[in-house]
Amino acid sequence: MLSLRIIKLLLILITVSYSQSIYNSHGMGIMKSSFHSSSDGLGSIGLVPSFTSKVSLDNPSTWRHLNFSYINSSYISQAFELKNSQSNSISSQFNGIQFLIPIRGKYAIGLSVKPINSHNTFFKTDTVSYQYFDDNIESFKEFKSGGGIMASNFAISLPINTKMNIGFAYDNFFGSSRNEKSISLNGIYYRSLNINTFKGSKYNLYFAGELFKSNNLIISVYSGIGKTLKPISGNSFNFQLYEDSDRNFILSSNDFPSDTNVDTVALDKIYAPNDFSLALNMDFNNSLNSYFEFQLWNDNAQNLNFISLYNDQIISKNHIGIGVIKFGTLEAKDWQDKITMRFGMYRKNYKLSMGNKEVIENGLSLGFGIKFSTTGNQLDFSYKNGSRSSINYFNESFNEMSLGISIGDVWFLRRRAKQ
Amino acid sequence: MPISTFRVINLILFLLLILSSCEQKPLRVEDENLSLSSDTITFNIVDDITYQIPPNMSGSKHLYIGKRDNYEFDINYIRINKFSVNRYDPFNGDTIVSEFHDYSTSSLAVDSLKLSLNFINDSIDTDAQFYLRYFPDAPDSVFSRSRTNYLNNNTNYSDIISYGTILEDTSSSYATLSFSIDPSHFSEFIDTSLVDFNNSFLIGANNAEQGFYEFFSMNSGENTSPSLSIFFKYILNDSTVIDTFNVHNATEDLAILKPPSLAENDTSYLSVSLAKGLKSLFAIDTKEWQLPKGSVIRKAELLLSSVDNDSSNSSIINSYPLKGDLFPNKFSFFENDPFDLDIPNGYSSALNNNKLKLNHRLGSTNFFKTNKSLHIFNIQPNITNDPFTTINFYNSNHIEFFPKFRIIYVIP
Numbered sequence: 001m002l003s004l005r006i007i008k009l010l011l012i013l014i015t016v017s018y019s020q021s022i023y024n025s026h027g028m029g030i031m032k033s034s035f036h037s038s039s040d041g042l043g044s045i046g047l048v049p050s051f052t053s054k055v056s057l058d059n060p061s062t063w064r065h066l067n068f069s070y071i072n073s074s075y076i077s078q079a080f081e082l083k084n085s086q087s088n089s090i091s092s093q094f095n096g097i098q099f100l101i102p103i104r105g106k107y108a109i110g111l112s113v114k115p116i117n118s119h120n121t122f123f124k125t126d127t128v129s130y131q132y133f134d135d136n137i138e139s140f141k142e143f144k145s146g147g148g149i150m151a152s153n154f155a156i157s158l159p160i161n162t163k164m165n166i167g168f169a170y171d172n173f174f175g176s177s178r179n180e181k182s183i184s185l186n187g188i189y190y191r192s193l194n195i196n197t198f199k200g201s202k203y204n205l206y207f208a209g210e211l212f213k214s215n216n217l218i219i220s221v222y223s224g225i226g227k228t229l230k231p232i233s234g235n236s237f238n239f240q241l242y243e244d245s246d247r248n249f250i251l252s253s254n255d256f257p258s259d260t261n262v263d264t265v266a267l268d269k270i271y272a273p274n275d276f277s278l279a280l281n282m283d284f285n286n287s288l289n290s291y292f293e294f295q296l297w298n299d300n301a302q303n304l305n306f307i308s309l310y311n312d313q314i315i316s317k318n319h320i321g322i323g324v325i326k327f328g329t330l331e332a333k334d335w336q337d338k339i340t341m342r343f344g345m346y347r348k349n350y351k352l353s354m355g356n357k358e359v360i361e362n363g364l365s366l367g368f369g370i371k372f373s374t375t376g377n378q379l380d381f382s383y384k385n386g387s388r389s390s391i392n393y394f395n396e397s398f399n400e401m402s403l404g405i406s407i408g409d410v411w412f413l414r415r416r417a418k419q
Numbered sequence: 420m421p422i423s424t425f426r427v428i429n430l431i432l433f434l435l436l437i438l439s440s441c442e443q444k445p446l447r448v449e450d451e452n453l454s455l456s457s458d459t460i461t462f463n464i465v466d467d468i469t470y471q472i473p474p475n476m477s478g479s480k481h482l483y484i485g486k487r488d489n490y491e492f493d494i495n496y497i498r499i500n501k502f503s504v505n506r507y508d509p510f511n512g513d514t515i516v517s518e519f520h521d522y523s524t525s526s527l528a529v530d531s532l533k534l535s536l537n538f539i540n541d542s543i544d545t546d547a548q549f550y551l552r553y554f555p556d557a558p559d560s561v562f563s564r565s566r567t568n569y570l571n572n573n574t575n576y577s578d579i580i581s582y583g584t585i586l587e588d589t590s591s592s593y594a595t596l597s598f599s600i601d602p603s604h605f606s607e608f609i610d611t612s613l614v615d616f617n618n619s620f621l622i623g624a625n626n627a628e629q630g631f632y633e634f635f636s637m638n639s640g641e642n643t644s645p646s647l648s649i650f651f652k653y654i655l656n657d658s659t660v661i662d663t664f665n666v667h668n669a670t671e672d673l674a675i676l677k678p679p680s681l682a683e684n685d686t687s688y689l690s691v692s693l694a695k696g697l698k699s700l701f702a703i704d705t706k707e708w709q710l711p712k713g714s715v716i717r718k719a720e721l722l723l724s725s726v727d728n729d730s731s732n733s734s735i736i737n738s739y740p741l742k743g744d745l746f747p748n749k750f751s752f753f754e755n756d757p758f759d760l761d762i763p764n765g766y767s768s769a770l771n772n773n774k775l776k777l778n779h780r781l782g783s784t785n786f787f788k789t790n791k792s793l794h795i796f797n798i799q800p801n802i803t804n805d806p807f808t809t810i811n812f813y814n815s816n817h818i819e820f821f822p823k824f825r826i827i828y829v830i831p
Contacts, residue, residue: 124445
């Protein structure tokens with residue numbers, strides 16, 4: 001009871017104190033590496049086991065070890081604060097839903113829908129005053145963006161032998177985003193709107209293998225390769241700038257000009273991510289694991305017709321991360337042994353397309369998972385704290401919380417024959 | 420200690436409430452590499468000129484007779500509405516007396532008629548002899564409010580049919596000029612074979628050279644409008660005859676003005692005047708400049724400075740872009756205004772501290788959709804101004820207060 005109260009207090013404090021990332025308004029924004037609270041709590045990109053021993057919900061090659069079918073979902077809240085700025089804001093979003101079915105302890109299939117990025121940004125400039133002859137002008141700008149790319153995912157897990165498994169996942173990308181730009185001159189807003197639609201696809205290959213096994217230690221290797229099949233393309237609908245004379249935020253007959261044009265531009269190859277990931281996991285056979293992860297990621301597409309609030313985009317990313325995890329077991333007698341504890345730290349190095357800018361992200365994460373019910377239901381919570389820093393560019397700190405729930409049931413599992 | 424399912428669900432619902440109720444606040448950033456900006460450009464006037472047309476007083480709230488400061492008002496036209504203000508309805512809808520043609524029934528006998536105009540003053544001392552004529556032989560249209568002037572007014576009128584009398588009623592705020600009209604002069608009005616009779620009268624005055632008389636026109640409102648009262652008897656039955664009257668207000672009126680000679684300032688500056696018929700033209704040349712693609716014009720102002728030192732002058736000036744390129748090279752008098760105005764893109768503004776700002780962004784947006792670089796504006800006084808005031812503006816020769824055209828725009 002006390003722990004629940006502490007959690008509630010922490011959530012209230014965190015959710016009202018911080019804000020959201022400025023880098024979401026650079027090109028396609030920051031792409032997600034993991035989609036579940038269990039991976040987030042470990043600071044992982046999802047390759048190594050984090051949900052249960054030997055299972056990562058983000059890595060299909062590990063799914064054969066699931067004991068139950070699961071419906072997984074999570075909700076994420078992010079809070080960002082720009083350094084040298086007293087402002088902050090908060091965004092939160094649904095982080096996807098996944099349906100996993102292990103089959104006879106050898107195979108598994110998974111279906112999921114998940115947001116792979118977020119364009120959520122809301123920023124404003126300070127008010128400046130200047131003079132056009134005898135006109136005093138007070139001006140500031142407001143920029144807001146939202147939406148992003150969603151992926152519908154189908155994945156299967158297949159055994160190679162008793163020690164090695166592979167996974168295959170297909171991502172079908174879809175979705176839309178919007179950018180709202182406005183400038184205020186003496187209280188009169190001039191607004192423009194841009195809407196982008198997206199479609200594309202990507203496949204991912206995963207591998208999980210046991211390298212070494214003794215009574216006290218199991219060393220496993222995990223890897224993943226992601227390759228774009230169809231680079232993300234779509235349409236951009238650019239609504240002409242107008243004066244919002246009646247201040248109702250939409251173009252109406254009272255505004256100027258009252259009839260504006262919409263330019264429709266076909267967007268070709270605006271996003272084509274490829275990645276390679278490698279991870280090593282050490283299972284000390286007493287439910288304690290430690291891991292090391294490494295990822296190379298790059299975006300091979302660039303289209304000048306794609307409009308984001310900042311004329312820039314992230315073109316590559318390197319990731320390294322380490323962490324430890326102690327898995328809880330459902331059969332444990334004491335409640336504390338039912339809890340999975342996670343801790344990790346990571347470093348990401350982003351490169352932007354304009355001016356060779358580099359952004360370094362350092363983060364610490366922790367999380368826990370609580371098992372309940374006999375079918376392996378699990379409630380996961382993660383908290384991540386970090387910063388993104390760049391020389392002569394935006395420096396921000398962030399806090400991220402996510403809450404995941406996994407509901408297990410028995411589907412397609414081998415049943416014991418009646419005696 | 421096991422955690423109950425109920426408590427877990429309770430926690431989940433609480434977390435969802437917290438997370439979904441987050442309020443978005445903007446981050447504060449420096450304005451670096453961000454789109455949207457404003458800019459301004461100023462174009463000097465490349466040509467300007469004043470021209471004159473015969474003055475037209477349509478829309479004025481007053482009618483005038485007499486002479487003031489060499490402005491001569493000899494005659495006024497009044498057209499009476501063929502429908503009365505009230506309706507005489509003796510049989511609850513079976514027979515209604517309202518239209519002029521309704522008076523030509525055997526049940527009705529017109530006794531007398533009276534045309535009345537209200538002075539704007541409550542007492543009048545004059546030797547002038549006001550007279551009334553009408554147009555029995557003229558076609559359906561005697562005058563046009565927008566085109567009739569002292570050079571083309573209709574003289575196809577009758578002899579004088581009545582002389583006016585001035586009534587000063589202490590119970591009224593206004594003195595009244597009243598003309599009694601013999602019913603014989605009303606026959607054309609009620610003739611059912613004349614479907615569109617002109618229903619017009621002309622009012623003038625003898626010995627009015629030394630006086631100046633102002634009346635309320637139809638633009639002042641229904642209560643003070645010139646009106647025609649028709650007094651008649653209506654035979655309800657063999658034993659009952661009703662004496663009553665209907666009132667028909669003016670539907671159009673116009674004072675005809677002969678302007679005075681122009682003063683030197685009228686042509687050496689850029690001038691506008693209602694009673695002198697003065698208007699001015701300005702030409703700007705945007706040359707190669709183009710509004711940046713997708714930009715919105717915040718203001719496109721024609722900026723003028725008045726020569727007058729009276730900062731309390733708040734006269735309203737109308738300005739219209741011209742559709743054509745006609746531009747006289749010297750002061751000219753035109754019997755008919757030759758300039759084709761782009762009325763929907765016109766703008767009105769009042770003088771403020773001797774400055775006039777006419778925001779032409781409606782018309783200016785179209786400037787840059789055509790290949791034209793030369794754009795002409797026509798300024799003229801608003802009808803609500805004192806018609807006898809002439810406003811002079813500095814022209815492009817003045818080194819400080821020269822007129823200019825300034826655009827402030829927002830770039831996407």
